[in-house]
Every structure is written in structure tokens, then in C-alpha cells.
Amino acid sequence: MAKVTVDGIEVEVPNGVSVLQACEAAGKEIPRFCYHERLSVAGNCRMCLVEVEKAPKPIASCAYPVADGMKVFTDSEMVRKARRGVMEFLLINHPLDCPICDQGGECDLQDQAMAYGMDHSRYREAKRAVKDKYMGPLIKTIMTRCIQCTRCVRFAAEVAGVPELGATNRGENMEITTYVEKALTSELSGNLIDICPVGALTSRPYAFVSRPWELRKTDSIDVLDATGTNIRVDTRSGEVLRILPRTNDAVNEEWMADRGRFSFDGLKRRRLDRPWVRKDGRLQPASWAEAFGAIAARLKGLPGDRIGAVVGDLVDAEAIVALKDLMTALGSRNLECRTDGAAIDTSRPDFYRFNTTIAGIEEADALLIIGSNPRQEAPVLNARIRKRATAGNFPIGFVGPRGLDLTYAHDWLGEGGATLRALADGSHRFCEVLRAAKRPMLILGRGALARPDGAAVLAAAWQVAAQNGLLKPDWHGFNLLHLFGGQVGALELGFVPPAGGERLMTGLDALWLLGTDGFDAARIPDGTFVIYQGHHGETAAARADVILPGAAYTEKDATWVNTEGRVQRGRLAVYPPGEAREDWKILRAASEFLGKRLPYDDLEGVRARLAEVNPIFANPGHLERRGCTDTSGPAGGFAALSDAPFVLPITNYWQADVISRASETMAECARTYLAPQARIAAE
Amino acid sequence: MSADPSTANEIPQPTHFAFDAESEAAIEKIVKRYPPGKQASAVIPVLYVVQRQMQRQTGIAWVPRVAMDVVAARLNMAPIRVYEVATFYFMFNLKPIGKFHLQVCGTTPCWLRGSDEVFRACKDAAGVHGYGETSADGLFTLSEVECLGACVNAPVLAVDDDYYEDLDYESTVRLIEALKRGERPKPGSVIGRQASAPVGGPLVLTDVPGE
Numbered sequence: 010m011a012k013v014t015v016d017g018i019e020v021e022v023p024n025g026v027s028v029l030q031a032c033e034a035a036g037k038e039i040p041r042f043c044y045h046e047r048l049s050v051a052g053n054c055r056m057c058l059v060e061v062e063k064a065p066k067p068i069a070s071c072a073y074p075v076a077d078g079m080k081v082f083t084d085s086e087m088v089r090k091a092r093r094g095v096m097e098f099l100l101i102n103h104p105l106d107c108p109i110c111d112q113g114g115e116c117d118l119q120d121q122a123m124a125y126g127m128d129h130s131r132y133r134e135a136k137r138a139v140k141d142k143y144m145g146p147l148i149k150t151i152m153t154r155c156i157q158c159t160r161c162v163r164f165a166a167e168v169a170g171v172p173e174l175g176a177t178n179r180g181e182n183m184e185i186t187t188y189v190e191k192a193l194t195s196e197l198s199g200n201l202i203d204i205c206p207v208g209a210l211t212s213r214p215y216a217f218v219s220r221p222w223e224l225r226k227t228d229s230i231d232v233l234d235a236t237g238t239n240i241r242v243d244t245r246s247g248e249v250l251r252i253l254p255r256t257n258d259a260v261n262e263e264w265m266a267d268r269g270r271f272s273f274d275g276l277k278r279r280r281l282d283r284p285w286v287r288k289d290g291r292l293q294p295a296s297w298a299e300a301f302g303a304i305a306a307r308l309k310g311l312p313g314d315r316i317g318a319v320v321g322d323l324v325d326a327e328a329i330v331a332l333k334d335l336m337t338a339l340g341s342r343n344l345e346c347r348t349d350g351a352a353i354d355t356s357r358p359d360f361y362r363f364n365t366t367i368a369g370i371e372e373a374d375a376l377l378i379i380g381s382n383p384r385q386e387a388p389v390l391n392a393r394i395r396k397r398a399t400a401g402n403f404p405i406g407f408v409g410p411r412g413l414d415l416t417y418a419h420d421w422l423g424e425g426g427a428t429l430r431a432l433a434d435g436s437h438r439f440c441e442v443l444r445a446a447k448r449p450m451l452i453l454g455r456g457a458l459a460r461p462d463g464a465a466v467l468a469a470a471w472q473v474a475a476q477n478g479l480l481k482p483d484w485h486g487f488n489l490l491h492l493f494g495g496q497v498g499a500l501e502l503g504f505v506p507p508a509g510g511e512r513l514m515t516g517l518d519a520l521w522l523l524g525t526d527g528f529d530a531a532r533i534p535d536g537t538f539v540i541y542q543g544h545h546g547e548t549a550a551a552r553a554d555v556i557l558p559g560a561a562y563t564e565k566d567a568t569w570v571n572t573e574g575r576v577q578r579g580r581l582a583v584y585p586p587g588e589a590r591e592d593w594k595i596l597r598a599a600s601e602f603l604g605k606r607l608p609y610d611d612l613e614g615v616r617a618r619l620a621e622v623n624p625i626f627a628n629p630g631h632l633e634r635r636g637c638t639d640t641s642g643p644a645g646g647f648a649a650l651s652d653a654p655f656v657l658p659i660t661n662y663w664q665a666d667v668i669s670r671a672s673e674t675m676a677e678c679a680r681t682y683l684a685p686q687a688r689i690a691a692e
Numbered sequence: 693m694s695a696d697p698s699t700a701n702e703i704p705q706p707t708h709f710a711f712d713a714e715s716e717a718a719i720e721k722i723v724k725r726y727p728p729g730k731q732a733s734a735v736i737p738v739l740y741v742v743q744r745q746m747q748r749q750t751g752i753a754w755v756p757r758v759a760m761d762v763v764a765a766r767l768n769m770a771p772i773r774v775y776e777v778a779t780f781y782f783m784f785n786l787k788p789i790g791k792f793h794l795q796v797c798g799t800t801p802c803w804l805r806g807s808d809e810v811f812r813a814c815k816d817a818a819g820v821h822g823y824g825e826t827s828a829d830g831l832f833t834l835s836e837v838e839c840l841g842a843c844v845n846a847p848v849l850a851v852d853d854d855y856y857e858d859l860d861y862e863s864t865v866r867l868i869e870a871l872k873r874g875e876r877p878k879p880g881s882v883i884g885r886q887a888s889a890p891v892g893g894p895l896v897l898t899d900v901p902g903e
């Protein structure tokens with residue numbers, strides 16, 4: 010530890026930290042542009058200059074290590090003068106276009122110019138201008154505004170793992186560019202907008218849309234992947250205008266995936282905004298009373314075992330528990346939430362959770378990935394794996410398609426079942442690596458379970474964990490990586506048929522579909538009475554006899570469970586469109602018509618019921634990390650394991666869920682990134 | 693394509709580049725100088741290898757973009773890291789130049805000793821309008837460079853990798869005329885002094901004992 014005095018305040022900081030960090034420990038704010046705590050230190054903006062006793066000139070505090078007994082002054086005349094000089098230089102080539110700049114109001118340069126800028130310019134020479142660069146459909150560039158802090162270059166190379174940005178030329182001619190014209194191939198590219206301290210990199214969909222002070226900010230959770238990224242939904246007059254990440258070191262640090270950030274325009278398109286009832290073979294607009302009446306008429310007298318319910322991937326826990334209670338009241342146990350057919354064993358929560366936890370990845374020292382492409386399935390989680398991989402001494406084995414770019418080097422072990430069997434019976438060379446590690450972990454993709462021998466895949470993966478020291482009383486190295494934000498919540502609430510129950514939704518007279526969109530409607534036999542409740546109508550809605558318009562994730566106070574089993578709450582940012590309502594309220598109202606009134610009338614009531622069904626819901630935001638004491642695996646062995654290669658569940662990252670499929674921005678991304686040759690041929 | 697003239701996209705670029713045997717041998721030697729895993733350090737000398745190979749094969753010393761990608765793959769680094777280096781150093785020509793690259797040293801010693809005259813001679817004899825330009829016959833590209841490290845023999849003109857020293861207007865014109873005729877005069881001092889020895893022969897140690 011080193012004792013440092015900052016403006017007379019004595020603080021003790023670990024050896025090797027920078028002067029800037031010591032100043033922050035003393036509560037002194039240091040202005041900065043290039044320094045970012047999650048990136049490497051560049052030290053090129055010079056804004057963080059401070060005075061150190063006995064040093065002949067100001068020093069860049071971000072790049073200067075502390076020494077014991079150091080005396081730092083952050084607000085002396087020398088410091089103010091030096092920073093004013095730096096600011097004047099930064100502003101020499103920076104355009105005075107704040108009134109038309111999208112960063113205006115939340116710009117580091119604008120803010121710090123208020124403190125250190127001059128009220129006039131002494132610069133009479135020509136300003137430089139830089140041509141704008143193309144970086145894809147999400148990022149708009151105005152490169153004349155760039156102050157060359159190189160945060161974006163470092164983010165792309167270090168966090169995103171796509172070293173495609175660089176600074177070419179030098180001096181007056183230096184430019185941030187991709188050099189070859191191309192869209193950045195990262196699923197985390199939206200974060201460049203956040204880390205850019207000026208208006209050089211801004212959001213293309215948000216261009217000229219709004220000013221930050223006009224926005225209402227609502228904390229929520231991203232559900233478009235299973236990471237559970239903490240987000241802030243910015244709205245104005247009932248419309249979502251943008252989504253930004255919030256910092257949560259246990260989950261997403263301060264990053265966010267592009268699909269979650271940019272697909273919100275899908276919330277305004279192709280929405281179900283009123284109930285519909287099928288009359289004379291055609292869906293016709295109806296009132297809520299008519300819709301509930303039609304359901305009550307059809308369900309009346311049906312025995313419970315002729316009724317089924319399926320929930321989709323983006324459904325909140327409140328709605329799921331309400332539907333489960335309604336089905337129980339109707340006498341039905343035909344529940345299903347695994348619409349992708351994944352053979353998930355719900356008999357123990359650690360069979361389907363990401364037990365190591367996302368932050369726990371950083372403690373692991375070996376990793377085996379089976380049938381998953383985390384880069385596309387959970388980009389922010391993948392950034393955590395990359396962070397661990399760059400720290401070194403982290404062998405990564407991969408079973409799945411060959412030649413994937415995961416943004417870190419990995420040892421490709423094989424394509425599918427055959428390799429997994431070798432791993433499970435201990436004959437594979439990678440077992441040695443796992444056994445040699447102190448805290449090995451494996452990530453099993455949910456997609457690997459969505460095949461006929463899925464149960465055997467799960468059993469084999471567990472066997473790998475149990476045999477190679479992944480399961481210890483103080484360490485749980487078995488992880489299932491889910492794909493969407495509603496999937497784990499349904500599992501935690503036990504929305505599955507009783508053990509040994511039929512999993513297919515056939516042989517039923519009535520079927521309640523709650524947000525089931527990835528569902529192949531052709532699987533429903535003719536003559537089944539289908540109730541579709543959800544926010545976007547896709548094939549399942551077209552097949553429905555009654556449509557109940559529900560709320561999307563930004564439109565309700567809702568509880569979500571991420572792939573770790575972490576319970577988090579999102580808040581209502583905008584009201585659902587038209588006559589659409591929050592889903593648990595729809596179910597509560599329907600229960601009245603069906604004569605099976607649910608016993609809760611308000612959100613507190615539903616949440617009390619959630620906690621009753623599963624105590625984890627009593628503790629939102631909190632996650633208890635557990636080791637593994639019971640190494641006995643899921644029922645059934647892996648004898649049935651076939652040699653078939655693993656097929657990744659997400660082939661089109663930008664349009665993987667119902668909201669992003671309705672989004673214009675995501676459609677543009679898909680056109681840009683998928684099969685460009687085919688696109689050029691078509692044009 | 694990009695409207696940005698600073699990127700290489702505007703210039704007609706070859707679609708293919710592969711190291712020839714001579715370059716391969718040179719690269720092997722260069723990469724060996726660095727510890728294993730640090731082969732990216734070899735990027736600058738390897739870019740020179742590319743430029744020399746282009747001169748051998750096409751008569752024009754330059755680094756096409758596809759060659760930078762080949763270098764990146766060979767040294768196991770991201771292509772953008774090679775672009776950064778290649779654009780930073782002006783010694784790498786990212787667009788085709790003339791057959792001869794006339795590099796006039798304009799740093800103080802050469803300037804004091806008459807580099808302006810050398811520059812004027814280059815313009816007149818080679819038919820180039822100014823720095824950064826190529827003559828109409830495609831023979832000469834003229835550049836101003838910083839100190840070439842031969843100040844004792846100032847002013848200096850580097851033609852590709854060869855230094856011509858102790859120049860004035862007339863001798864520069866003669867040099868360029870010779871190049872035009874396809875001759876390659878012997879590099880070094882044009883007034884015939886040995887290396888950087890005093891002009892007009894030795895001044896000290898002239899009487900060697902015992903002789």
C-alpha cells in the first residue's frame with residue numbers, strides 16, 4: 010500500500026495504481042478523455058494533468074504510478090493552466106457544431122470545456138476536416154469531431170476482440186478508420202457510441218431524434234438474450250427512443266449487445282394492439298369481453314387434461330406464474346416452456362443454470378464449450394470469456410462447428426456427439442487439461458440439447474463435469490447457456506409437464522400460447538382451439554382462434570431471470586399500445602371469466618405468489634453462488650448419444666427473436682452482415 | 693467504395709500478392725531476430741521486403757494493400773495494425789511511384805550546403821513540378837525527406853536505396869540524365885572523395901614514419 014496525499018487528503022491505495030485512481034479514491038474528479046477504466050491506458054489526451062510535488066512539470070495522472078509519500082495537487086494554478094492549454098489544443102480542430110451534434114448535452118468535451126475552455130478562440134488558421142468513415146448500419150461517424158483519444162480502437166481490439174479499427178497516418182493527418190471500407194463485425198459495436206467521449210461515433214438510428222434532457226429514463230432489463238444486461242430505456246411521449254446499458258459488474262460490466270440495444274424499433278411495428286376472435290373462419294376485431302367470452306365458451310366443460318399451455322422465450326415471471334396458476338385451477342398439468350425442444354432437466358436448478366456465474370468466469374482456469382457460440386448467443390458474456398482469455402493461462406476447448414471466430418483462440422476438439430462421448434468417458438486428451446485445472450468450467454449451449462438425443466447430451470456433459478473436477482463443494486463449473494431472457498424464469502417456476510409427462514402439445518382440445526413465437530404452428534393439429542397471448546403476432550398468432558394483445562418487456566413492471574438464475578426487475582417505461590395490457594393482468598381477467606378467479610389483484614400479490622412458488626424471487630438482484638455437493642447427474646445415461654454434429658441455434662444474430670424480426674434496424678444489419686455476395690447479386 | 697483519398701481504395705490495386713523465393717529467404721532471416729510470439733515486431737523490415745519485391749517484379753517500389761494483408765497473415769497480426777504502420781512511415785509508398793525515387797534531403801546541414809539547388813536540378817532535369825509529384829514519363833518521383841544521416845557529405849540525394857553525395861546543380865542534372873539513359877552511376881560522393889574523408893585528400897597523418 011502507498012500513502013498518497015491528494016489536495017491535503019491522505020489516502021492509502023495499493024501499489025501500482027495510477028495517480029488518477031488515487032485521486033478518485035480521495036474523491037477528486039479528474040477530467041479525462043482517453044482514460045477508461047475498462048480499457049488499457051493510452052495517455053494521449055493529456056487532460057488528466059495534475060501537479061506532483063517536486064515534479065518539474067505537470068504529469069498525466071492516468072499513466073503515472075503512485076509512490077509512497079507522493080503529494081498530488083489537482084486544483085493548483087499550474088494544473089488549471091495546463092488543462093486550459095490542453096483544452097485549447099483539443100478545440101483547435103474540433104468543430105463548433107454542438108447545436109447539431111447528437112452528443113450535445115451528454116458530451117465529455119462539452120462538459121469539460123465549460124470548466125477549462127476559453128470563451129473565445131485564438132486560432133485563426135484553417136481547421137482540418139476529416140472524411141467520415143463507414144462503420145456499418147449502426148454507427149454514424151462524423152470524424153471531424155474526433156479528438157483521437159483511441160478509446161474506440163482499444164475497445165475494438167481489447168473488449169470486442171475485433172481489431173478492425175486503427176489510427177492511420179500521423180500528426181495532423183492522423184485518422185481513426187477501418188482503412189478498408191467495411192462494417193465492423195462485432196455484436197458489441199453499439200458500445201463504441203457510449204465510450205466515444207465526443208460526437209464522432211454516434212448512433213445511426215438515433216441520429217437527430219432527441220436531446221438527452223427531453224428523455225424519461227427507466228431502469229430495465231434486456232431480455233433479448235439470456236445475459237440479463239441491465240439497461241436504461243430512454244423514452245419521450247410514450248415512445249422508446251433508445252436503450253443504453255447500466256453498469257452492473259456482476260452481469261454486464263458496462264457493455265451491451267447490439268440486438269438488445271438497437272432492435273427497439275421492432276416494439277413499434279407489427280404489434281397486436283387489440284383482441285381478435287375467429288368468427289366464420291376469419292379473425293375479426295373484438296372487445297376484451299368478447300375475447301374472454303369466446304374463451305370461456307370453448308373451455309367450459311373441457312376436462313383439464315384436454316387443455317394445454319405453452320410459454321415462449323420472452324415472457325416475464327409474473328405472467329408465467331399467473332398462467333400456471335390458471336392452468337392448475339383448470340385442472341391441467343400440460344405445461345411446456347421448452348418450445349425449442351431442448352431436453353432440459355428441471356429436477357435440480359443447477360442442471361439448467363449458469364452456475365459458475367458470469368463474474369465467476371474470471372476465476373476459472375480452463376473452459377470447455379459444447380455446442381454453443383457464445384459470441385452470438387450472449388455477446389456480453391462472451392466479452393467476459395475474452396477478458397479471462399486475454400489474461401492468459403486459460404485453455405479453451407470447443408466442441409461444435411469448426412473455424413468459428415469466438416474473438417479468442419480456442420482448441421477445436423470436434424464437431425459433435427462423438428467428441429462429447431470421448432470427453433465423457435475420459436478418453437479425450439482435453440480431459441487432462443480439465444483435470445489439471447483448479448477451477449475448470451464448461452459451457453453447454455441450450456441449442457445442443459434441442460435434438461432428439463438432447464437428454465443424452467445433457468447427461469454426457471454432466472458426466473464430463475463430474476469426472477474432471479468441475480464440481481466441487483466450493484466451485485460449480487457446470488453451466489447451461491440459455492438464449493433468451495424469459496427461458497430460465499419459466500424453468501424456475503416449473504412450467505413443465507410432470508416427470509414422465511408428454512412433452513408434445515398434441516391430443517389437446519385447447520391450447521394457450523403465451524408469447525410462443527419461435528413455435529412452429531404446423532405442430533398444432535387442426536381442430537385445436539388456440540389462444541394466443543403476446544405482443545407480436547407471428548405464425549402462432551395467425552393460427553389462433555382468439556388473440557389477446559400483451560405487453561413487451563419495456564411496457565411492464567416485470568421480473569426476469571437470467572441464465573445464471575439471477576432475478577432482476579424491469580420497470581414500465583412506456584404503456585402498451587392500444588388495448589394491449591400487461592400479461593398477468595390479462596390472465597387475471599380471463600380467470601374471472603373462466604370462473605377460476607386468481608387470488609391476486611395487484612403486482613405485490615403476484616410477486617408474493619412468485620416468492621411462494623420459488624424463494625429466489627423474494628430476492629431480486631441478489632444471486633447466491635453455490636458449489637456443487639451432489640455430483641449425481643440428470644436421469645438417464647448418455648448411451649443414446651448420437652455422433653451427429655452440433656448445430657448452432659442462432660444462425661441470424663440480428664433477427665433471432667420476435668422483436669428484432671420486426672425491427673427495421675436489425676433487418677438492415679442482417680442485409681449488411683449476412684451473405685453480402687448474395688445481396689450484391691440480388692441488387 | 694470509399695470517397696476517402698487517404699485510404700488505398702481509390703488506387704487501382706493488384707488482387708494478388710505472394711512472396712517470391714528471395715523475399716521468403718529475407719523474411720526468414722528477419723523474423724528470426726525476434727523472440728517466438730513477437731514476430732509482429734518484424735513488420736517494418738518485412739514491409740521493406742514487400743517494397744523491394746515489387747520493385748524487382750514490376751519496376752516500381754510500392755506496397756499494395758493486398759500485400760499488407762499478406763504481411764499481416766504472415767506475422768499473425770490484424771491487418772489494421774499493418775495499415776497503421778505502413779501509413780505512419782512515409783518510406784512506404786502506398787501508391788505506385790516512378791521508376792526512380794528521388795529523395796532530396798532538406799534537413800539543415802543539406803539545406804545549408806545547397807539542397808535547394810539539388811531540388812531545382814531535380815525539377816528541371818527530371819521534369820517534375822514539385823515534391824510528391826511524378827514526372828510525365830513515369831520515370832521519376834520526387835520526395836523531400838528528413839535527415840539521411842550523411843551530413844558530412846551534404847547535400848545528399850537518395851535514389852531508391854543509393855546515396856549520391858556532395859551534389860550541386862550540375863552534378864545532379866548529370867546524375868539524372870545518366871539515370872534516364874539507363875545507367876546507374878556509382879553511388880557515393882560525386883566529387884570523388886573517399887567515404888567522408890576530407891575533400892582533396894588526407895590532411896593529417898600524411899607523413900607516415902618509416903616511409
